[in-house]
Amino acid sequence: MQESALKKSTLILFVCFAATLLAQSPVPKRMQAQVQPATMKFQLEGEPTLIYSNSNSHSPRVYRSTSSVSTVLVDSSRNGYGMVVGNTTPLSYHPDNGFIMAYRQWSFNDPINSGYMGAAWSEDGELFTTYSDLNIIEPAEKMGRYPSAVAGSDYPYIVWNEYTQTGTGGGLYGGRPVYSWDEFYYGGGSFFSPPVDLNNGCSPTPCDPPDNWVGSVSLAHDGDTPVLNAAYSQWSNSLQETSSNRWLYHSNKNMSGYFTFDDPILLFDEADFMQGGFTSNVVIDINESGTGYAAVSSYFKGQSPDSSHTVMIRKTTDYGASWSGEGGTGMDGTDYYYIPRDILKDRFFSDSLMIAKFDTVVFESPFISYEVELKTDPSGGLHIFSTAIPSSGGSVYPAIDESCGIYHFFSNDPSDPESWEIYFVNSTQISFFWDNNWHRIYPSAAISKDDPHVMYVGYMAVADTTETYFNYDVFVQRSIDGGKTWEAPVNVTDTRDRELDEVYPQLAFIATDNEAYIMFESPDYNVQTVTPSDGGSPSQADFKNRVYFSKVTLKPLTVEDSDLLPARIDLAQNYPNPFNPVTVIEFTLPEKAEVSLTVYDLLGNEVTTLLKGPSDAGNHAVSWNGANSPAGIYIYRLQAGSIRKTKKMILLK
Numbered sequence: 001m002q003e004s005a006l007k008k009s010t011l012i013l014f015v016c017f018a019a020t021l022l023a024q025s026p027v028p029k030r031m032q033a034q035v036q037p038a039t040m041k042f043q044l045e046g047e048p049t050l051i052y053s054n055s056n057s058h059s060p061r062v063y064r065s066t067s068s069v070s071t072v073l074v075d076s077s078r079n080g081y082g083m084v085v086g087n088t089t090p091l092s093y094h095p096d097n098g099f100i101m102a103y104r105q106w107s108f109n110d111p112i113n114s115g116y117m118g119a120a121w122s123e124d125g126e127l128f129t130t131y132s133d134l135n136i137i138e139p140a141e142k143m144g145r146y147p148s149a150v151a152g153s154d155y156p157y158i159v160w161n162e163y164t165q166t167g168t169g170g171g172l173y174g175g176r177p178v179y180s181w182d183e184f185y186y187g188g189g190s191f192f193s194p195p196v197d198l199n200n201g202c203s204p205t206p207c208d209p210p211d212n213w214v215g216s217v218s219l220a221h222d223g224d225t226p227v228l229n230a231a232y233s234q235w236s237n238s239l240q241e242t243s244s245n246r247w248l249y250h251s252n253k254n255m256s257g258y259f260t261f262d263d264p265i266l267l268f269d270e271a272d273f274m275q276g277g278f279t280s281n282v283v284i285d286i287n288e289s290g291t292g293y294a295a296v297s298s299y300f301k302g303q304s305p306d307s308s309h310t311v312m313i314r315k316t317t318d319y320g321a322s323w324s325g326e327g328g329t330g331m332d333g334t335d336y337y338y339i340p341r342d343i344l345k346d347r348f349f350s351d352s353l354m355i356a357k358f359d360t361v362v363f364e365s366p367f368i369s370y371e372v373e374l375k376t377d378p379s380g381g382l383h384i385f386s387t388a389i390p391s392s393g394g395s396v397y398p399a400i401d402e403s404c405g406i407y408h409f410f411s412n413d414p415s416d417p418e419s420w421e422i423y424f425v426n427s428t429q430i431s432f433f434w435d436n437n438w439h440r441i442y443p444s445a446a447i448s449k450d451d452p453h454v455m456y457v458g459y460m461a462v463a464d465t466t467e468t469y470f471n472y473d474v475f476v477q478r479s480i481d482g483g484k485t486w487e488a489p490v491n492v493t494d495t496r497d498r499e500l501d502e503v504y505p506q507l508a509f510i511a512t513d514n515e516a517y518i519m520f521e522s523p524d525y526n527v528q529t530v531t532p533s534d535g536g537s538p539s540q541a542d543f544k545n546r547v548y549f550s551k552v553t554l555k556p557l558t559v560e561d562s563d564l565l566p567a568r569i570d571l572a573q574n575y576p577n578p579f580n581p582v583t584v585i586e587f588t589l590p591e592k593a594e595v596s597l598t599v600y601d602l603l604g605n606e607v608t609t610l611l612k613g614p615s616d617a618g619n620h621a622v623s624w625n626g627a628n629s630p631a632g633i634y635i636y637r638l639q640a641g642s643i644r645k646t647k648k649m650i651l652l653k
Contacts, residue, residue: 103547119149120549135195158180291315295312295384315337375446506518569645
């Protein structure tokens with residue numbers, strides 16, 4: 001009894017002391033951190049505790065590797081807006097300070113507003129402290145969205161967009177980028193500051209530029225000085241504004257977490273691109289040496305040096321203060337670097353698609369998706385991740401071949417068109433995505449802080465399907481050779497429940513050699529929060545979403561662990577080509593299969609069968625002597641199980 005009374009007295013004293021501190025604080029009470037008691041670790045909003053972990057072993061497609069996944073429920077979101085685009089960064093990790101997350105928060109007491117900004121911090125990724133209603137200043141209606149989290153060495157930051165005029169749909173100077181920082185560093189008892197405008201003190205009245213919307217954020221450190229860059233897409237629609245430029249806010253100093261910003265920099269001018277606009281938002285990443293890139297995907301306008309849908313790039317070497325390409329100093333007299341059409345066509349999809357799938361279609365080049373991911377490695381190398389599919393005459397052809405999926409585009413010097421290297425990450429079941437809206441399959445990427453050759457890609461994909469429904473899960477893949485080859489995917493969620501999707505995954509930029517960190521949302525299909533403006537069926541973003549955090553831990557790899565089997569069936573281009581009269585054809589198999597390798601002429605007549613029967617997993621090479629065949633173009637086709645690969649070769653005499 002005495003011990004119980006003592007504990008009660010201690011608790012009363014602690015509460016009184018805490019109340020005194022709060023009374024002295026100049027920060028509004030509702031902005032204070034809401035610390036979860038240890039005994040209620042993950043029980044949020046009256047929901048049952050939901051903690052699960054799974055372990056699995058993958059067949060040795062590339063490497064023998066085991067993985068374990070631990071997932072915790074952090075909070076709930078009003079809806080998925082803020083995670084439905086690929087360029088926001090709602091999860092950030094700092095090795096010394098832990099994890100910071102940002103999301104649109106659920107509010108039981110406010111059925112109208114859908115833009116409460118919430119945040120969460122964790123030192124270890126297990127116990128999270130949540131922060132509510134970061135956007136307490138005007139307007140009265142909570143209209144924040146598209147948040148990014150930044151775990152700095154000094155403070156954690158949350159950056160988002162805020163409607164300042166409701167009912168306008170953004171535009172008419174009603175949208176502004178703002179940020180808030182934790183005034184007491186990291187941890188329990190902290191307070192986030194009132195939101196601060198990024199637009200150099202411009203008020204909600206007309207300013208230059210107006211109405212910046214979806215943003216991408218990058219934080220680097222110039223010595224001891226943190227430098228924050230936020231690249232924003234300008235609001236545009238036919239009734240309000242005609243401009244859709246992409247602007248950059250670059251901080252010039254930091255004092256106790258408070259940034260001031262230079263006048264905005266015009267990164268991408270809509271006048272340079274197709275129909276005066278873009279197909280993607282801007283994405284940006286700057287490393288600790290001050291080198292970084294910004295990118296959008298689009299077409300050049302009018303008579304351009306390149307007519308394919310590709311990635312437009314600008315580069316900085318001074319932490320974002322200035323950008324290359326301005327004034328026509330980019331490629332071909334433009335203001336930008338880009339991946340040329342010829343590079344894409346020659347190194348990406350081959351004519352195998354034409355022969356294998358559509359006899360009458362000649363594919364011009366691959367079509368890079370509307371949203372891309374960008375990472376700058378410590379050496380200044382540029383890594384772009386995107387979904388890509390073949391195109392012809394302005395039309396795209398999703399899900400026609402297993403080679404459609406996520407690709408890694410790498411360049412040490414994007415000013416050199418020949419510098420680009422292209423690597424396959426994984427095929428995706430593109431045809432099942434939101435009624436063929438394959439462009440929403442944007443990946444998220446991370447680079448290890450320990451070894452820049454270790455990289456991760458995260459994405460959502462269809463885990464299993466039936467005739468009546470399909471189920472989305474979150475996947476993570478790792479590469480240990482700079483993105484050239486990739487391990488088999490790890491299913492982070494693996495729920496296999498037709499009523500439970502896991503969507504909008506976002507990796508923290510920083511990972512370790514054996515561990516990646518990812519957040520995602522899971523919509524509650526029983527609680528719809530948003531009515532689609534077009535009157536159509538709701539998407540995952542239109543429901544209450546539970547916010548999760550996962551650690552994906554992989555087995556450390558050594559040379560001895562690697563069996564170096566290919567990740568997929570692949571047919572290489574013959575060499576030499578053209579040839580006279582002997583050439584070599586190589587192919588790879590991830591596992592033993594029944595194989596046929598056949599040569600045809602252009603009329604479809606079989607010339608010879610080079611190989612037929614079972615072949616072991618691994619690399620194979622077969623030669624063909626065309627001495628008895630006339631000069632011309634020939635087709636060689638590999639059939640392995642249900643997979644068919646086809647390429648062209650030229651015999652000269």
